[in-house]
Structures are given as structure tokens and as C-alpha cells.
Amino acid sequence: MNDTLGDMRRSHHCNALGAADAGAQVVLMGWVQRRRDHGGVIFIDLRDREGITQVVFNPDRNAAVHEKAHAIRSEYVIAVRGVVEKRPEGMTNPLLATGEIEVMVSELKILNRAQTPPFMIEDQVDVNENTRLANRHIDLRRPSLQKNIMMRHRAAAAARRYLNDQGFLDIETPFLTRSTPEGARDYLVPSRLNPGSFYALPQSPQLFKQLLMISGFERYYQIVHCFRDEDLRADRQPEFTQIDMEMSFVGEEDVMAEAEGLIAAIFREVGRIEASPPFARMTYQEAMDRYGLDRPDTRFGLELCDISDIVAESGFNVFSNTVKKGGIVKALNARGCAGFTRKEIDDFTDFVAVYRAKGLAWIRVKEGEWQSPITKFFSEEEKQAMAARLDMQPGDLVFFGADQPVIVNESLGQLRNHLGKKLGLIDENAYAFVWITDFPMFEYDETEKRYQALHHPFTAPAEEDLAKLASDPVSMRSRAYDLVLNGSEIGGGSIRIHQKDVQVRVLEALGMDRAEYEEKFGFLLSALDSGAPPHGGIAFGFDRLMTILCNTSSIREVIAFPKTQKGACLMTAAPASATPAQLSELGLKVRRVEQS
RNA sequence: GGGGGCGUAGCUCAGUUUGGUUAGAGCGCCGGCCUGUCACGCCGGAGGUCGCGAGUUCGAGUCUCGUCGCUCCCGCCA
Numbered sequence: 126m127n128d129t130l131g132d133m134r135r136s137h138h139c140n141a142l143g144a145a146d147a148g149a150q151v152v153l154m155g156w157v158q159r160r161r162d163h164g165g166v167i168f169i170d171l172r173d174r175e176g177i178t179q180v181v182f183n184p185d186r187n188a189a190v191h192e193k194a195h196a197i198r199s200e201y202v203i204a205v206r207g208v209v210e211k212r213p214e215g216m217t218n219p220l221l222a223t224g225e226i227e228v229m230v231s232e233l234k235i236l237n238r239a240q241t242p243p244f245m246i247e248d249q250v251d252v253n254e255n256t257r258l259a260n261r262h263i264d265l266r267r268p269s270l271q272k273n274i275m276m277r278h279r280a281a282a283a284a285r286r287y288l289n290d291q292g293f294l295d296i297e298t299p300f301l302t303r304s305t306p307e308g309a310r311d312y313l314v315p316s317r318l319n320p321g322s323f324y325a326l327p328q329s330p331q332l333f334k335q336l337l338m339i340s341g342f343e344r345y346y347q348i349v350h351c352f353r354d355e356d357l358r359a360d361r362q363p364e365f366t367q368i369d370m371e372m373s374f375v376g377e378e379d380v381m382a383e384a385e386g387l388i389a390a391i392f393r394e395v396g397r398i399e400a401s402p403p404f405a406r407m408t409y410q411e412a413m414d415r416y417g418l419d420r421p422d423t424r425f426g427l428e429l430c431d432i433s434d435i436v437a438e439s440g441f442n443v444f445s446n447t448v449k450k451g452g453i454v455k456a457l458n459a460r461g462c463a464g465f466t467r468k469e470i471d472d473f474t475d476f477v478a479v480y481r482a483k484g485l486a487w488i489r490v491k492e493g494e495w496q497s498p499i500t501k502f503f504s505e506e507e508k509q510a511m512a513a514r515l516d517m518q519p520g521d522l523v524f525f526g527a528d529q530p531v532i533v534n535e536s537l538g539q540l541r542n543h544l545g546k547k548l549g550l551i552d553e554n555a556y557a558f559v560w561i562t563d564f565p566m567f568e569y570d571e572t573e574k575r576y577q578a579l580h581h582p583f584t585a586p587a588e589e590d591l592a593k594l595a596s597d598p599v600s601m602r603s604r605a606y607d608l609v610l611n612g613s614e615i616g617g618g619s620i621r622i623h624q625k626d627v628q629v630r631v632l633e634a635l636g637m638d639r640a641e642y643e644e645k646f647g648f649l650l651s652a653l654d655s656g657a658p659p660h661g662g663i664a665f666g667f668d669r670l671m672t673i674l675c676n677t678s679s680i681r682e683v684i685a686f687p688k689t690q691k692g693a694c695l696m697t698a699a700p701a702s703a704t705p706a707q708l709s710e711l712g713l714k715v716r717r718v719e720q721s
Numbered sequence: 722g723g724g725g726g727c728g729u730a731g732c733u734c735a736g737u738u739u740g741g742u743u744a745g746a747g748c749g750c751c752g753g754c755c756u757g758u759c760a761c762g763c764c765g766g767a768g769g770u771c772g773c774g775a776g777u778u779c780g781a782g783u784c785u786c787g788u789c790g791c792u793c794c795c796g797c798c799a
Contacts (some may be wrong), residue, residue, distance in 0.1 A: 159759075159760085161757095161758050161759065161761055162755085162758095162761090163755060163756055163757070163758065163761075163762090164754065164755035164756065165755075165756030165757090166756045166757060166758080167756095167758095168757075168758050168759065168761085170759070177759095179758085179759065181757085181758095183756075183757095184756075185756080198750095199749090199750095212757085213757070215757095216757060216758080216759090218758095218759055220759085221759080224759085227757095241731070241749075241750060242731085242732095242749095243731055243732070244731075244732050244733090244749090245732070245748080245749075247760095251733075252732065252733080253727090253728085253732085253733090253791075254791060254792070255728090255790070255791050255792095256731090256732075258791090305799095306799095307799050308798085308799040309797085309798050309799075310797085310798085328798095328799085331799095353798060354798095355797055355798040356722095356796080356797060356798075357798095358793085358794080358798085359792085359793070359794090361798070479724085479794065479795060480795075481795080481796095577799070578799055579799075580799065581799045582799075583799095584799090679792095689790085689791065689792085690791075690792065690793090691790085691791090693790090695790095695791090
């Protein structure tokens with residue numbers, strides 16, 4: 126039963142044959158998608174990665190082979206030799222690329238049997254993700270996943286081709302490296318040869334690619350795995366892939382131009398849509414002002430509007446007190462939404478509460494009057510100013526957020542995206558790119574009572590802001606840039622610090638003393654002092670980019686073997702406990718093991 | 722660390738609100754019949770630790786508590 130290939134070798138894939146091939150002797154190999162046994166003639170839909178071809182076993186044409194075909198079941202792996210025949214009149218299948226023909230089988234080899242699959246190899250059945258991930262090798266046979274994974278390959282190939290042509294060198298960097306402070310939690314790997322010491326898996330090859338610039342390679346790239354031990358999301362995996370690049374003797378414009386060329390090359394390859402650089406630009410400040418988020422979805426309007434100045438002295442204490450305490454009041458005019466029910470508005474209040482907004486004020490604009498619990502608190506003057514600035518027309522529904530800027534911007538920005546979807550304002554076929562520039566260099570961390578780098582500590586400050594390092598770090602801008610596509614951050618980078626003294630001053634601003642930065646970044650500082658060229662780069666989240674290009678909602682649909690939200694691999698049951706012998710070799714002791 | 726959703730046949734789900742006979746359906750699977758189907762058709766059949774564990778009760782898929790897993794989100798992710 127378990128035939129070997131013998132002298133059979135595949136002549137065509139299962140989507141290759143058409144009417145023009147009629148009469149040809151062919152050999153096809155693949156998996157049995159479906160068997161239709163009519164008692165006499167047996168039809169089999171044979172599937173390989175390229176498509177499906179119907180093969181036919183006819184007792185009148187070859188009784189022995191027809192007999193053998195009775196044993197075939199779903200997902201058996203078979204090889205067939207036969208003649209391509211045009212299907213009889215009226216028997217063609219227009220839904221199949223190969224629907225004009227079929228292969229009349231003269232020789233059958235059953236290469237392997239298969240258990241009945243736990244779910245059907247079809248796109249339309251939606252299966253529990255548990256079951257899918259536990260049987261990922263079967264899940265991956267489904268056409269949609271095959272398509273995603275193959276598109277991912279083509280995108281990666283296009284990226285490599287483009288970067289190779291632009292003079293970038295593909296250079297590998299280590300996975301077993303050193304834990305760096307700041308940023309995400311590291312995955313640690315114990316060192317057997319140095320008990321008690323640990324490697325860290327890289328969050329990104331950041332410092333290595335800078336060192337490669339200092340070494341004189343001038344242009345580097347790598348499609349590389351990165352690791353971050355943080356909680357997962359629909360768009361976040363513990364290990365993920367970056368298209369990472371770095372260039373010497375460049376400024377922002379040079380990196381952004383190469384990045385645009387790269388993205389355009391990828392889009393051209395996957396044939397999705399033309400991405401035509403140069404992409405739009407927006408400063409961080411403008412993005413926050415107009416959209417509330419540093420990753421604005423610019424496919425639709427519905428922009429936020431600051432009205433703090435109008436309501437600063439108003440009788441509505443929620444607004445005026447917020448402004449007095451340094452907060453802001455922003456509004457969002459949902460055009461024509463006055464018809465929303467009280468229940469719907471309450472749902473929006475719940476929606477923004479998730480982002481720590483304490484409430485959501487609103488005004489329904491009716492002909493000649495405002496319907497709202499807060500209207501009575503405003504003076505005529507204030508109302509007129511609001512109406513003018515927000516262009517309030519009858520039929521509009523205006524939402525207000527009042528709180529500290531981070532909360533107002535985040536909650537109203539998310540509400541804006543939510544409304545954009547709910548109201549159908551988003552053109553699903555549009556690809557809206559925008560560069561976000563002029564990020565702040567630092568932000569103040571209230572819990573840790575110190576400054577933190579918004580991007581990372583190796584990002585160069587804007588040269589004209591360097592003087593503020595000691596006096597007013599929060600007002601400094603950095604030379605960082607993010608590329609945003611349809612409201613999703615797909616890449617980010619910066620011009621790096623290439624002078625030791627500047628790097629030292631930045632590390633000091635982050636609260637490190639000399640002993641600490643020498644211990645943690647001594648190698649970098651020494652390298653910067655050895656003839657470091659001005660350099661900068663960018664990294665793209667390849668999985669996220671593919672999620673958008675494949676038009677799917679989960680990053681797991683573009684990764685062959687993804688992990689669950691708790692970082693488990695349901696196929697291999699990783700992570701798993703280590704044996705006492707392994708632990709002992711590593712000099713480790715597990716403090717407590719629960720469960721059984 | 723926190724909040725929401727889900728877990729019943731191989732798969733998708735109904736049944737849970739209001740506890741009560743032997744837990745159902747579709748698909749799939751197995752067997753039989755069938756020579757032109759392509760979601761083939763017809764007939765018959767098998768298949769269940771209702772995620773797991775306690776508790777309440779004469780009686781639990783259904784109520785209570787705990788727990789595990791998957792998922793979405795907040796925090797986190799320079």
C-alpha cells in the first residue's frame with residue numbers, strides 16, 4: 126500500500142493544465158481533497174500547493190486502477206499518471222482553474238495514507254484556534270494560509286532583492302547576546318559554561334547594526350527574528366520578524382527615501398496596490414493634536430479639536446477644573462450622528478472608559494437647540510465659540526473628553542477609530558501611509574520618577590535642541606521617524622547618536638551614572654570613540670506589514686507556527702519544564718512548581 | 722496584574738435563562754447502493770469524561786465556588 130515513487134516523477138502542478146494540454150501524458154502528485162465515488166466512475170480532487178485538478182478513475186478504461194482507487198480517502202498522498210482529456214460537453218467546472226479538463230488515470234500510487242483530518246481543509250469552516258494550532262501542519266494546508274505564507278515569501282524576496290540592488294549587505298548578528306536595560310523585558314538564556322550568567326535574546330539587533338556601521342560596512346540589512354517577553358496581542362508575538370536596516374553618512378531624508386523604495390518594491394511584488402512615494406508627513410505634535418494617536422489612521426476625517434481655551438472659564442466645572450489643573454478638553458464632531466440612541470452613547474462611554482477616561486460628555490445638535498445634559502452650564506458666548514470651531518450643524522453629535530492630555534488623546538483617538546469603523550468611513554481598499562516625525566526625545570515616567578527615551582537611548586536629538594538637554598529635556602525633539610499605514614505602526618527608526626560625548630549626556634539624562642553606563646554600554650561608547658560615522662536606520666515589523674497585505678486581522682495568520690496569547694506552542698507543548706539534570710548543569714533551581 | 726467573551730460528538734453549533742425520561746442537529750466518519758460528479762445522491766450505522774475539580778440538591782450540561790485552556794482588550798510592549 127505504501128508505494129514508493131518508482132519511476133513516477135511529477136510533470137505538472139495541479140493548477141497547470143488546461144484545454145490546450147488535451148492528449149498529454151502527465152504525472153500529478155498531491156493530496157486528496159475530496160473523493161466522489163459513483164459506484165462506477167470515481168472522481169478525485171487532487172490538491173497541491175498550486176491548485177486542484179480533477180482526476181478520474183473509470184472502470185471501463187482501466188479496471189485494475191479503478192479497483193485500487195476504492196481505498197483512497199481524504200488527505201491520502203497519491204501519485205497518478207494519466208492522459209489529460211477535455212471534459213465532456215456540459216461537464217466543465219468554471220469555478221476551477223483547471224475546470225476545462227480532467228486527468229484519466231492509468232496508473233495510481235498511494236504514497237501514504239492519512240488519518241481523517243480533525244477539520245476540513247477549506248477556508249470557509251471556522252475552527253477553534255486551539256484545534257488549529259494543535260494541528261498546525263494540517264491548518265497550514267488550508268488555501269488561505271497557503272496563500273498568506275507564500276505571499277510572505279514573495280514579500281521577503283522582494284525586500285532582499287531591493288536592498289541587495291541598493292548596495293545593502295545582509296549580515297547576521299547574534300541571538301545569544303547581552304541583556305540591555307530600558308525597553309522590553311528580555312528573554313534570558315542560562316549559560317552552562319558560566320553558571321549564574323545569562324544571555325538575552327535580542328529585542329532587536331540595534332547595537333550590533335550600529336557597530337557594523339562603525340566597522341565600515343556602510344549599508345546593512347537583515348530579515349531577522351526579535352524577541353520581547355511582554356504580554357501578547359492580536360498584533361504581537363513574543364518572537365517576531367523585522368526587516369532591519371542601517372546606513373552610514375545619511376540623514377533622515379536618506380533613510381526615509383530608501384524605506385519608501387523598499388515598501389514600494391514589496392507592494393509592487395505582492396500586487397496589492399501601488400504604494401507611491403513620497404509618503405505624507407506629519408509631525409508627532411500634529412498627529413496628537415488632530416488624531417490623538419501617534420499612529421493616525423488617515424483614511425478618514427473625524428478629527429479631534431482642542432477647545433480648552435473656550436471652556437477654561439466655563440460654568441461646567443468638569444471642563445474648567447480640568448483646564449485649571451493642566452488638563453485639556455478636546456471634542457470630536459460625529460457628523461450626522463445625532464440619531465444615536467442613549468444606549469449607543471452609553472456604549473461609547475464604556476468604550477473610552479477602557480482607556481481610563483472618566484466620562485464622555487456629548488451634545489446632540491438639533492435644529493435651533495442643543496440636546497445635552499451639559500448645555501445649561503455654558504454661556505451663549507461659549508456655545509457660539511464651540512459651534513464655530515467645531516462647525517456644529519443640526520444632526521451632529523459632538524463628544525467631549527476632559528482630562529490629562531495623554532488620557533484625552535488616547536481615549537478620543539481610539540473613539541475616533543471606533544467611530545470610523547462603525548460609521549463605515551474607512552475605505553478598506555485604501556492604503557494610507559504617513560511618516561510621523563519630530564518625536565519628543567524623552568518622556569517623564571511618573572512611576573519611576575525619571576526621564577525615559579521615547580524611542581530608544583541611541584536616538585540622536587535634534588541638533589538645535591541639544592542645548593536643552595540639561596535644562597528642559599521634555600521639550601527636546603529627536604531625529605526619529607515612524608512609518609504608519611492605515612493606523613498601524615509598521616516601522617520606525619532614527620538617526621543615531623554617533624558622538625560619544627552626546628551619548629554620554631543622553632545616558633546621564635536618563636538617570637545613569639558613569640559606573641552604570643560604563644558597565645552597560647562601555648563597548649558602545651568605546652566604539653563611538655573609535656571613528657563612528659554619522660548613521661541611522663529603520664526597522665519594519667514584517668509580520669504586521671504582512672497582516673495588512675494579507676488583509677487579515679491576526680498576526681497569527683501570517684506566521685507559520687505562531688504562539689498563543691500565553692506564549693505557548695500548542696503543537697510542541699513548549700514551553701516545558703526542564704529535567705533536574707538540565708537544571709543542575711545550568712546551576713539553576715526552580716523555586717516552585719505548581720499544577721501537576 | 723486587571724476586565725470581557727468562549728469551552729457540549731472529529732468539526733461547527735443548539736440545549737443552560739426556568740435543574741427532571743435515553744443530551745440533539747448539520748457537516749465529517751464507517752458500511753451498503755449508485756458510471757459524469759465537482760458541497761454528488763439515496764439508505765443504514767457508529768460516535769459524548771457536556772474543559773477539569775469540588776459543592777448545593779432526591780436529581781446538575783443547566784445553580785455555586787475554584788481551576789485550566791483559547792481569545793479580545795487595559796496595564797506592559799524604549
